[in-house]
Amino acid sequence: MAHDIENSTKAVRIGLIGAGGRGINCFGKLLAACDDAQLVAVAEPNDVRLEAAALRLDHKFRTYGSAQAMLQSEILDGVIVTTPDYLHADYVVAALQAGVPHVLVDKPLATTIEGCLRVTRAMQETGGRVAIGFNMRHLPFIAKVKALIEDGAIGELMIIENREFYDGGRTYMARWNRRYELSGGLWVHKGTHDFDVFNWWNAKGNPVRVSASAGINALRADKIPFAVQDDVPVGPNCSVCAYKEICPDYALPIGGPQLFNAQTSAADGYVQDLCVFLSDKNTHDNGIALVEYDNNVRASHMECFVCNFTDRLYTIIGDRGTLMGNLANPSQIELRPRWGENMLIPVDVAGKDEHGGADPLLLDNFIAAIQNKAPGSSTVRDGIRAVAVGQAAELSWRNRRMVEIAELVDFSDASLKLL
Ligand SMILES: NC(=O)c1ccc[n+]([C@@H]2O[C@H](COP(=O)([O-])OP(=O)(O)OC[C@H]3O[C@@H](n4cnc5c(N)ncnc54)[C@H](O)[C@@H]3O)[C@@H](O)[C@H]2O)c1
Numbered sequence: 001m002a003h004d005i006e007n008s009t010k011a012v013r014i015g016l017i018g019a020g021g022r023g024i025n026c027f028g029k030l031l032a033a034c035d036d037a038q039l040v041a042v043a044e045p046n047d048v049r050l051e052a053a054a055l056r057l058d059h060k061f062r063t064y065g066s067a068q069a070m071l072q073s074e075i076l077d078g079v080i081v082t083t084p085d086y087l088h089a090d091y092v093v094a095a096l097q098a099g100v101p102h103v104l105v106d107k108p109l110a111t112t113i114e115g116c117l118r119v120t121r122a123m124q125e126t127g128g129r130v131a132i133g134f135n136m137r138h139l140p141f142i143a144k145v146k147a148l149i150e151d152g153a154i155g156e157l158m159i160i161e162n163r164e165f166y167d168g169g170r171t172y173m174a175r176w177n178r179r180y181e182l183s184g185g186l187w188v189h190k191g192t193h194d195f196d197v198f199n200w201w202n203a204k205g206n207p208v209r210v211s212a213s214a215g216i217n218a219l220r221a222d223k224i225p226f227a228v229q230d231d232v233p234v235g236p237n238c239s240v241c242a243y244k245e246i247c248p249d250y251a252l253p254i255g256g257p258q259l260f261n262a263q264t265s266a267a268d269g270y271v272q273d274l275c276v277f278l279s280d281k282n283t284h285d286n287g288i289a290l291v292e293y294d295n296n297v298r299a300s301h302m303e304c305f306v307c308n309f310t311d312r313l314y315t316i317i318g319d320r321g322t323l324m325g326n327l328a329n330p331s332q333i334e335l336r337p338r339w340g341e342n343m344l345i346p347v348d349v350a351g352k353d354e355h356g357g358a359d360p361l362l363l364d365n366f367i368a369a370i371q372n373k374a375p376g377s378s379t380v381r382d383g384i385r386a387v388a389v390g391q392a393a394e395l396s397w398r399n400r401r402m403v404e405i406a407e408l409v410d411f412s413d414a415s416l417k418l419l
Pocket of ligand 1: 017018019020021022023043044045049066067081082083085087106107108133134135189255355
């Protein structure tokens with residue numbers, strides 16, 4: 001199927017794999033408004049969603065039922081991978097081996113270290129570059145904390161603490177994200193954002209061991225928050241549930257009704273509104289992970305998807321002071337020096353929507369890297385470090401033991417240093 005893109009004068013040609021929420025509503029939408037780059041092709045096996053995506057973006061790209069067909073037919077400067085996580089490594093490798101010079105894969109790089117190392121081998125064979133969808137690096141608040149740490153505002157870093165509340169996280173249990181084998185577990189799928197921030201802030205250190213505890217306390221069958229009649233079953237999806245008018249955890253398809261509806265579901269059986277209480281999940285709805293670094297720094301991350309708000313509350317402690325702030329109020333960071341006056345440090349805000357304005361900056365950076373105008377904001381080594389911490393956290397809570405990063409990957413390996 002072809003849509004009219006022939007008149008485009010935009011220099012950078014981008015292909016997209018995965019026409020879901022992130023692919024179309026974020027990158028597709030941003031590329032449609034981009035001056036330097038053009039989305040020329042989209043690969044997606046669900047042909048009903050593919051057509052809905054083309055309609056949503058005004059039919060400005062060619063469409064393919066498979067990534068392989070797109071990669072064989074198109075000459076692309078860059079590919080963006082926005083499929084479910086378990087497919088990331090395969091598609092990054094396929095794009096590199098097809099000769100695509102730049103790939104942006106949304107986080108995580110892969111669901112396991114084994115997948116990450118397949119990507120590094122393909123990079124070494126082809127010379128292609130890979131960036132990760134670490135949009136948090138583009139939040140001015142996060143970048144300002146890094147600058148303050150590196151400027152010595154709190155002396156030598158000792159502890160990072162993040163307490164994250166994510167109301168939207170309960171919808172993981174309504175989608176593919178709820179399955180360990182598809183997402184790598186939520187410490188990999190979601191936690192890689194936070195572990196990457198820790199690794200980025202603590203640039204002088206390497207993560208060495210992780211202990212984590214996690215579980216499902218609320219989003220399970222015995223916690224349904226309304227009276228259930230014996231002869232009227234709950235679910236299985238919100239859209240057909242007899243209790244949808246009274247359920248306080250009614251989940252709308254997060255990718256929006258244009259891309260996810262009865263017709264798109266009929267094509268492949270994928271729905272985004274499974275009952276969050278009854279779905280067959282094997283990930284967590286809350287947990288705590290503790291990461292130790294080789295430079296005597298500790299970082300703890302609590303994530304909770306059972307709440308009525310969204311926030312990340314940070315406390316970053318050094319031997320000469322403390323930084324405090326939260327992403328619900330990203331325009332300021334409090335600095336409390338050990339000796340001296342507390343002060344509020346103002347921070348510019350990039351935006352409100354699109355993850356606080358971070359997604360447009362992430363895409364701009366990817367395009368600038370393709371054009372050789374800027375270095376990429378993340379490397380594959382960053383992606384591997386974040387997956388290593390996430391996978392270690394998964395192994396830790398599932399096997400109830402502390403996990404050494406060295407069990408998973410050897411960062412002193414010379415081939416990884418180059419990436
Ligand atoms: N950086 C961020 O802030 C952020 C936010 C949300 C999601 N993500 C990531 O974006 C990615 C996509 O998540 P989403 O929420 O958009 O998922 P989604 O379910 O909305 O979309 C995934 C799409 O991939 C398609 N797909 C499935 N198998 C495929 C295949 N073999 N080839 C091509 N396409 C295939 C699905 O049909 C669907 O259209 C995930 O990796 C997720 O971790 C990142």
